[in-house]
Amino acid sequence: xxxxxxxxxxxxxxxxxxxxxxxxxxxxxxxxxxxxxxxxxxxxxxxxxxxxxxxxxxxxxxxxxxxxxxxxxxxxxxxxxxxxxxxxxxxxxxxxxxxxxxxxxxxxxxxxxxxxxxxxxxxxxxxxxxxxxxxxxxxxxxxxxxxxxxxxxxxxxxxxxxxxxxxxxxxxxxxxxxxxxxxxxxxxxxxxxxxxxxxxxxxxxxxxxxxxxxxxxxxxxxxxxxxxxxxxxxxxxxxxxxxxxxxxxxxxxxxxxxxxxxxxxxxxxxxxxxxxxxxxxxxxxxxxxxxxxxxxxxxxx
Amino acid sequence: xxxxxxxxxxxxxxxxxxxxxxxxxxxxxxxxxxxxxxxxxxxxxxxxxxxxxxxxxxxxxxxxxxxxxxxxxxxxxxxxxxxxxxxxxxxxxxxxxxxxxxxxxxxxxxxxxxxxxxxxxxxxxxxxxxxxxxxxxxxxxxxxxxxxxxxxxxxxxxxxxxxxxxxxxxxxxxxxxxxxxxxxxxxxxxxxxxxxxxxxxxxxxxxxxxxxxxxxxxxxxxxxxxxxxxxxxxxxxxxxxxxxxxxxxxxxxxxxxxxxxxxxxxxxxxxxxxxxxxxxxxxxxxxxxxxxxxxxxxxxxxxxxxxxxxxxxxxxxxxxxxxxxxxxxxxxxxxxxxxxxxxxxxxxxxxxxxxxxxxxxxxxxxxxxxxxxxxxxxxxxxxxxxxxxxxxxxxxxx
Numbered sequence: 295x296x297x298x299x300x301x302x303x304x305x306x307x308x309x310x311x312x313x314x315x316x317x318x319x320x321x322x323x324x325x326x327x328x329x330x331x332x333x334x335x336x337x338x339x340x341x342x343x344x345x346x347x348x349x350x351x352x353x354x355x356x357x358x359x360x361x362x363x364x365x366x367x368x369x370x371x372x373x374x375x376x377x378x379x380x381x382x383x384x385x386x387x388x389x390x391x392x393x394x395x396x397x398x399x400x401x402x403x404x405x406x407x408x409x410x411x412x413x414x415x416x417x418x419x420x421x422x423x424x425x426x427x428x429x430x431x432x433x434x435x436x437x438x439x440x441x442x443x444x445x446x447x448x449x450x451x452x453x454x455x456x457x458x459x460x461x462x463x464x465x466x467x468x469x470x471x472x473x474x475x476x477x478x479x480x481x482x483x484x485x486x487x488x489x490x491x492x493x494x495x496x497x498x499x500x501x502x503x504x505x506x507x508x509x510x511x512x513x514x515x516x517x518x519x520x521x522x523x524x525x526x527x528x529x530x531x532x533x534x535x536x537x538x539x540x541x542x543x544x545x546x547x548x549x550x551x552x553x554x555x556x557x558x559x560x561x562x563x564x565x566x567x568x569x570x571x572x573x574x575x576x577x578x579x580x581x582x583x584x585x586x587x588x589x590x591x592x593x594x595x
Numbered sequence: 596x597x598x599x600x601x602x603x604x605x606x607x608x609x610x611x612x613x614x615x616x617x618x619x620x621x622x623x624x625x626x627x628x629x630x631x632x633x634x635x636x637x638x639x640x641x642x643x644x645x646x647x648x649x650x651x652x653x654x655x656x657x658x659x660x661x662x663x664x665x666x667x668x669x670x671x672x673x674x675x676x677x678x679x680x681x682x683x684x685x686x687x688x689x690x691x692x693x694x695x696x697x698x699x700x701x702x703x704x705x706x707x708x709x710x711x712x713x714x715x716x717x718x719x720x721x722x723x724x725x726x727x728x729x730x731x732x733x734x735x736x737x738x739x740x741x742x743x744x745x746x747x748x749x750x751x752x753x754x755x756x757x758x759x760x761x762x763x764x765x766x767x768x769x770x771x772x773x774x775x776x777x778x779x780x781x782x783x784x785x786x787x788x789x790x791x792x793x794x795x796x797x798x799x800x801x802x803x804x805x806x807x808x809x810x811x812x813x814x815x816x817x818x819x820x821x822x823x824x825x826x827x828x829x830x831x832x833x834x835x836x837x838x839x840x841x842x843x844x845x846x847x848x849x850x851x852x853x854x855x856x857x858x859x860x861x862x863x864x865x866x867x868x869x870x871x872x873x874x875x876x877x878x879x880x881x882x883x884x885x886x887x888x889x890x891x892x893x894x895x896x897x898x899x900x901x902x903x904x905x906x907x908x909x910x911x912x913x914x915x916x917x918x919x920x921x922x923x924x925x926x927x928x929x930x931x932x933x934x935x936x937x938x939x940x941x942x943x944x945x946x947x948x949x950x951x952x953x954x955x956x957x958x959x960x961x962x963x964x965x966x967x968x969x970x971x972x973x974x975x976x977x978x979x980x981x982x983x984x985x986x987x988x989x990x991x992x993x
Binding site: 299419 | 740
């Protein structure tokens with residue numbers, strides 16, 4: 295028994311003393327944070343599974359609920375906007391057009407809204423155990439991507455039914471748009487989830503902001519209507535500066551085969567690429583702010 | 596061989612800012628005057644402790660003394676305002692059992708999740724899974740959602756997960772008092788096992804007996820400062836004296852506030868005398884008797900009162916206690932000074948040091964005065980036995 299004690303002591307003696315909690319500089323801590331998260335990928339996977347399993351655990355329809363909501367939204371927009379307001383007349387395959395945008399938007403709003411609430415929602419854990427706290431917003435991304443996958447299947451099924459299956463180089467827009475979407479949504483979720491700990495108002499603010507940005511992206515109306523109104527003015531530039539506008543159009547470019555003759559902004563791919571680069575820098579900045587703010591999570595919650 | 600330092604706490608202070616506003620509106624309204632709505636509270640002040648690997652340290656102290664904050668700081672959950680906490684080796688914290696349990700998941704799913712939160716890899720969990728379920732003793736319910744568990748089952752499963760983590764440093768916060776008695780014994784056994792395996796354990800507890808039983812070292816925190824640090828025996832003495840002072844203060848305060856409704860009386864002296872006539876701090880032979888003389892001063896008339904006497908170990912465990920009510924000899928009402936004597940004949944005590952406790956109570960149960968360690972004495976034996984009890988014993992082959 296003493297041997298065991300000595301062996302453990304000897305083993306420990308070889309290790310350097312490390313700080314109990316990461317306390318690193320704004321820039322130099324990046325690698326440390328990334329390493330910490332990678333070391334907890336196992337946990338991340340389990341948290342995603344927990345979120346998915348727990349969400350519809352006691353409902354008999356289960357996951358189908360996560361499909362019903364966007365489908366109902368689709369129906370509402372199709373009837374109210376498409377038929378009553380007549381938007382469908384100028385837009386071919388109106389249903390697929392809307393659903394492509396809605397699929398992107400649902401993923402975005404889910405990551406931002408649930409991600410913002412994720413730190414406060416897991417306060418029980420955060421106060422009791424040390425974990426890299428980034429895993430909570432990240433697990434939201436994981437579970438949202440899973441839901442997105444299911445909607446993606448429906449979207450593909452719809453294109454097959456409409457005999458307009460997207461093929462070839464148009465698929466390049468999909469991964470690019472998806473990358474922009476996830477990077478931006480995660481950056482926002484990281485920042486807001488940390489701020490939400492200190493200022494609970496953020497949760498309500500996010501709800502409203504998401505409403506505004508939903509209508510500020512060409513999801514239920516086409517880009518050409520915006521172009522007709524503000525084309526060539528500063529407002530057009532502003533409108534196109536919204537990353538979700540570009541993401542939505544990237545999705546439409548991929549899945550909305552009948553919309554090929556419709557106007558798109560020039561060099562959509564390049565624009566998406568630039569926004570992705572900006573998003574990556576933003577993601578890094580947000581993570582650093584998150585790392586700063588997380589030091590006091592346990593006492594503020 | 597000198598053991599390496601497992602935990603190094605150097606000059607750690609922790610300041611909490613107590614804000615009285617939380618919403619955006621309040622902050623905007625109070626902008627610029629926000630310092631008026633802040634209050635500093637130092638939970639810890641200049642705490643320095645070095646803990647060698649393989650030792651078990653008890654953090655004790657009254658409520659709000661900063662014990663849990665210090666433990667959380669070692670666990671990396673809270674960061675110190677100044678100073679630093681450094682560690683060696685893998686750390687696991689049993690701060691709250693089942694903190695990571697999700698009520699909607701089954702026991703099995705929660706075992707995986709919770710073990711992962713505590714730092715086990717998937718392969719390790721799979722390897723320990725049967726042992727965990729076995730230890731918890733709830734095999735039948737492992738595939739039931741944990742929201743249907745009784746609180747006992749919940750805690751048992753959580754504890755079972757926690758002790759199968761293989762840490763070098765284990766932090767324990769008040770979690771040993773869970774489950775029924777057999778389960779508790781199992782847990783304590785496991786903690787002993789951890790000690791034998793050379794793990795470093797830091798525990799926060801209010802059960803001073805546990806500290807006396809398990810710890811190699813005890814640190815007493817008081818209002819965020821280290822009040823004592825050393826052998827559990829010495830630390831406990833300081834803490835108990837402290838608790839007693841607080842209690843006495845409260846008694847005096849309530850006596851003052853209630854005015855004449857309660858009598859004011861005090862034990863002003865306790866003296867011991869052995870049967871051989873030795874006084875002061877007598878040394879007794881095994882099986883001899885002891886006389887305890889007490890002097891009581893009553894400034895108001897004391898009626899319906901009880902005088903008590905007790906024997907304790909230096910750790911404060913009560914070995915014997917009686918009073919005039921139990922003995923059926925009510926003392927006469929007292930005003931002024933009274934002298935009383937208890938004679939404890941043929942004390943069957945083993946070798947060691949003992950303390951005498953003296954108390955005044957009223958028949959309705961209110962404490963008037965209590966002196967936990969009024970006097971001390973020793974018993975000298977022939978070294979043939981251990982423990983506070985002396986028993987005439989023989990051995991033979993039959």
